[in-house]
Amino acid sequence: MPREERLWFSIALAWAIVMFIMMPLWHIYGSQNPSTETYKVEPEEFVTLTQQFIERYKVGEENGVPVVEPPPGSDVYLLGKQFSWEPVIKLKKGETYRLHLSSADVLHGFSVYPMNINFMVIPGYDYVLTITPTEAGEYRVVCNEYCGPGHQLMVGKIIVE
Amino acid sequence: MGDDFRTCPVTGFKVHLPAEKLIKVNAVTAVVALLVGAIMALLVVLTRWETVHLLRPIDFYKFVTLHGWNMLGFWIIFFEVAVLYFAGAIMLNTRLASPKLGWVAYALMLIGALGTNITVLMNPTKNAIMFTSYVPLKATPGYYLSVILFAVGALLAVFNFLATLYIAKKEKTYRGSLPLVVFGALAAAIIAVSTLLFGAAALVPTLFWSMDIAPTWDALTYRIVFWAFGHPSQQINVAAMIAIWYLLAYLTVGGTTISEKFSRLAFVFYILFINIASAHHLLVDPGVSTAWKIWNTSYAMYLAVLASMMHAFAVPAAIEVAQRKKGFNRGLFEWLWKAPWKNPSFSALILSIIVFGFLGGISGVIQGTEQLNIRFHNTLAIPGHFHGTVAGGTTLAFMGITYYVLPLIFRRELVGKSLAVYQPWLFGIGIALVSIGMQGAGLYGVPRRHADITSFGGSGFAFEYDPTAYLWLAVMGIGGILAFAGAVLFVLIAVATLIKGRRL
């Protein structure tokens, strides 16, 4: 192997190792990692859990969708269904919540604008993200996994105070 | 030499006439698919460019689904079948194992391609569910059957190629080891076999479910099996593209790899490691562990990435050494400035390497990093990545080799030579802007596969994105128009050559 090729191969190999190490490293020292906490759940079950959650913490309504204000540290339920997100959620900046994501029907995509946080929402799976909003504001939840002809209607809201 | 062969006056290859016929038919079908896919691309890109916002949602979803199938499926795979027959039969001076099988394969692929288009066009509400057709979305049985028929046809074509290699080896129609280009085609074919088997595993049960014969799948399991088919299918394209890079380096400047072992090892890495790397589609999914995600997306993907970086050196080095030997030996880059830029195959080759590497490759590795994926998954940055790799890299390479296929296989002199010089630039720059624009918009959270980020169908929660996002969408829109023009120009040159070109 000519020396230029050998040099490039060494650089490329070293870089591949650096990139490999970066991921476990960020799990230890970094603050943004995909969660692994998952529970199997029937879609109807999750719908019920979400309704119970809404009843407990409802503080109002927006565009016909219930608005809830759960206390810090609690389990927060967000249901994705064709074609809306329920409920609208009010959170406090700097506090930690356990956000449960699931679907009543098909795949949906949980995408928080403008943070650009993106996770899959899969029927049959309760995906728990432990989140701490770091900035106040009005965030939108856009569905970014095609879920049927009304896919573009699906927008929700998270308010951080 | 029997009746069934001719000797190419340019390359000296023994050309099996039945193989040549199949190469022509698959190549022409590929280009027709490219044209259809390009028209759909224009409609789609003029919808995502919010200033124009051309199509209403159901039509947008219809054409996104079919643009995906006609480009990623039919243009690429019909062309790859032509490449396999060329590499297996022509480059090894042998007969195609079974021309009959070749025609059966073609017929299945054609019926499948037509069926896919028809089922989606006629019933978009049920069938325009994207190339990924994620369960529990349920299409009509006709849709799944069409896709399966296409895949079966492609698999038969791959077996035909593998059998051809076996015959060439047995009948000793070539000396030494397989030429590197054929080795690369073999890598593509091996990946294709496992890919298509996974595709069957994903789609056959789904077909039975759509017929209400089988129960529904777990949605996560479907995703895992689908992507075991989905990403390796892209690695087939990468292996084929790189095999073409080596072929073009040879045809345009007489370049050959400076280390056979190095280049072959890189192809072997592709075969060994790409299947595991498909995990990068599941990095923000529930139900799969962190260890699985990291191991698969890196240990495997980074070895496949390493292979790409090896080829990224070997192909330009082949060109550089050939050029330096010709006397263009001054400074660092005289070999490049003084290269045959007027040859559209050469400019296509260089543009393919640059667009694939910088826009497709880098974005792919970064998007496929477990934690970084959180900011990218299902945003427009993802199509930005794969328009760099396959709409840019693979398509430009295929366009480049077509300029040799026309005179050598179809034996027609190129019509529109002066326009052909600019065609790769028009398409290449266009698709580069599409990739850049999409990645820029994705950084602002613009979703992929979305028909209406302006009014969200009238939802009460509609909002406006950061103004910069719309700027990036305009870049994508303008790039899309240029790329469309470049693709149409390519098709026109090819068609005009076949009809009016002087017979050689």
Add this chain to the structure above:
Amino acid sequence: MEEEVRPKGTLALVLIFFVVFVLFYVVNWIWLSGVWVLK
């Protein structure tokens, strides 16, 4: 390989590619660190 014919230009090009790669990789981690804390 003859001494006068070395792929120096290619080495320069891939090193440029490498620098772009590293920069884009690093900036993406910086951007990630700015989003909400996720565990």
